[in-house]
Amino acid sequence: MVLEQPQVAQKNDKTTNMKVTKICCIGAGYVGGPTMAVIAQKCPDIEVTVVDLNAERIAAWNDKDINNIPIYEPGLGEIVGEARGRNLFFSTEVEKAIHEAQLIFISVNTPTKTYGSGKGMAADLKYIELCARQIARIAKDDKIVVEKSTLPVRTAEAIKSILNHTGNGVQFQILSNPEFLAEGTAVQDLLHPDRVLIGGETCEEGQKAIQTLVDIYAHWVPREKILTTNVWSSELSKLTANAFLAQRVSSINAISELCEKTGANVNEVARAIGMDSRIGPKFLKASVGFGGSCFQKDILNLVYICKSFGLVEVADYWEQVIIMNDHQKRRFGNNIVSTLYNTVADKKIAFLGWAFKKDTNDTRESAAIYIADDLVNEQANIAVYDPKVDADQVYADLDYLKTRNVEKNRKKVTVFEDPYETCHHAHAIAIMTEWDEFAAYDWQRIYDNMQKPAFVFDGRNLLDEAKLREIGFIYQSIGS
Ligand code: UDX
Numbered sequence: 386m387v388l389e390q391p392q393v394a395q396k397n398d399k400t401t402n403m404k405v406t407k408i409c410c411i412g413a414g415y416v417g418g419p420t421m422a423v424i425a426q427k428c429p430d431i432e433v434t435v436v437d438l439n440a441e442r443i444a445a446w447n448d449k450d451i452n453n454i455p456i457y458e459p460g461l462g463e464i465v466g467e468a469r470g471r472n473l474f475f476s477t478e479v480e481k482a483i484h485e486a487q488l489i490f491i492s493v494n495t496p497t498k499t500y501g502s503g504k505g506m507a508a509d510l511k512y513i514e515l516c517a518r519q520i521a522r523i524a525k526d527d528k529i530v531v532e533k534s535t536l537p538v539r540t541a542e543a544i545k546s547i548l549n550h551t552g553n554g555v556q557f558q559i560l561s562n563p564e565f566l567a568e569g570t571a572v573q574d575l576l577h578p579d580r581v582l583i584g585g586e587t588c589e590e591g592q593k594a595i596q597t598l599v600d601i602y603a604h605w606v607p608r609e610k611i612l613t614t615n616v617w618s619s620e621l622s623k624l625t626a627n628a629f630l631a632q633r634v635s636s637i638n639a640i641s642e643l644c645e646k647t648g649a650n651v652n653e654v655a656r657a658i659g660m661d662s663r664i665g666p667k668f669l670k671a672s673v674g675f676g677g678s679c680f681q682k683d684i685l686n687l688v689y690i691c692k693s694f695g696l697v698e699v700a701d702y703w704e705q706v707i708i709m710n711d712h713q714k715r716r717f718g719n720n721i722v723s724t725l726y727n728t729v730a731d732k733k734i735a736f737l738g739w740a741f742k743k744d745t746n747d748t749r750e751s752a753a754i755y756i757a758d759d760l761v762n763e764q765a766n767i768a769v770y771d772p773k774v775d776a777d778q779v780y781a782d783l784d785y786l787k788t789r790n791v792e793k794n795r796k797k798v799t800v801f802e803d804p805y806e807t808c809h810h811a812h813a814i815a816i817m818t819e820w821d822e823f824a825a826y827d828w829q830r831i832y833d834n835m836q837k838p839a840f841v842f843d844g845r846n847l848l849d850e851a852k853l854r855e856i857g858f859i860y861q862s863i864g865s
């Protein structure tokens with residue numbers, strides 16, 4: 386048996402690779418936008434066009450005021466400002482960009498299916514399939530197609546099948562190049578990646594395509610950090626990385642509940658175990674539960690794939706990571722209700738934070754959405770403040786759950802632009818996102834304007850517990 390190992394990219398001396406002068410990226414979202422901005426910045430000789438069907442989103446990317454680009458990411462505005470109009474373009478002309486490019490990234494969304502077979506688990510590949518069909522229809526010359534979205538294993542095969550059976554007879558090479566950036570640190574993650582992973586076919590043409598993409602990343606990423614594998618390993622590595630990361634959060638969150646019962650402190654436990662170099666200190670922050678567009682979706686996908694191969698125990702093992710996360714969110718809300726004397730009916734609960742983590746305006750799968758929903762079911766009035774999330778997004782998130790009608794959501798949930806107003810006359814404050822600015826607020830002023838007793842439920846263990854208690858707050862954190 387031949388054991389395959391990921392290969393470290395080598396310097397390419399051959400001249401047979403495809404010469405890339407134009408790149409097209411389909412999908413101007415949280416992955417496509419920042420990734421292409423960095424490629425454009427680092428490869429000034431390549432023209433990069435990011436296309437999207439959503440005209441409003443493209444208009445925002447083209448907004449003269451760099452503060453209005455649709456994604457909030459520290460450092461992104463500067464990079465877009467530098468490259469846009471030079472060799473970085475945002476456009477709705479999808480067909481033109483596909484036609485002109487030698488290299489096409491597919492970076493469209495792959496949400497969890499909400500219908501039919503695999504509902505609630507499998508990734509919905511309809512957007513990917515539409516892209517593949519569009520590329521097949523338009524391409525008149527050979528292209529390399531790179532799957533960049535988070536995708537279930539074997540998607541490249543599906544793309545390949547569509548391209549080869551419906552194309553105009555041109556040659557396509559399909560690569561898997563999963564993105565490992567985390568939101569909020571996307572620019573740094575792209576500039577200094579732990580690794581870049583490129584999966585392709587083992588045939589000569591496949592290897593040439595891999596080398597073409599390696600050469601692009603090699604503009605700024607050391608070659609020893611660029612790994613090449615077969616397509617399936619690359620796709621599965623992405624799911625596995627996210628599953629492992631999410632598993633760490635669920636593991637520490639599970640321990641947080643035990644800490645609350647035993648008198649241990651989860652921060653101390655995390656510190657103690659994190660100093661074991663085999664465990665490491667990162668991703669051990671107990672929280673109100675993980676959110677974001679990837680973790681849940683990818684694990685559900687992994688579970689679905691395992692089940693489809695009859696691997697029941699493996700599927701159950703990973704599913705538990707999600708079950709634990711749902712439990713963590715629910716118990717945070719339940720604790721607010723029970724601590725507030727078993728009723729929150731018509732009480733004002735102030736939410737500081739709505740995004741799924743700090744330094745992003747992304748709210749997908751944010752714990753805040755589900756906890757707000759549970760508390761509104763308990764008749765609470767929710768006041769929300771997030772430095773980067775606006776009212777329309779908050780209501781869109783709640784309406785999407787379809788728990789109640791849209792009028793009721795607007796009646797029970799109010800979104801503020803000022804944190805002090807948000808907390809004014811509140812019975813309790815819940816810290817949902819770990820925005821740095823929350824810790825720097827004038828907590829005495831907040832306390833003075835709240836109902837008494839004044840409660841703080843710190844879902845991120847962010848605030849200075851001793852200081853808050855001294856002011857007079859009844860303060861509860863996670864895992865102590
Ligand atoms: C994740 C992966 O980290 C990234 O590599 C992949 O490309 C996409 O998915 P992202 O979802 O953007 O990135 O953010 P991440 O930093 O991983 O956080 C995910 C969630 O876990 C957030 O809600 C965060 O608050 C939570 N989290 C993270 C914790 O609760 N505790 C931790 O210790 C770490």
Ligand code: ADP
Pocket residue numbers: 411412413414415416417436437438439442479492493494495512515516534535678
């Ligand atoms: P991600 O976090 O994976 O980047 P987003 O939802 O932020 O996901 O972005 C995906 C983008 O892809 C959206 O802006 C959506 O409009 C776009 N998109 C989806 N399908 C297509 C398509 N067939 N052609 C062009 N853009 C598309």
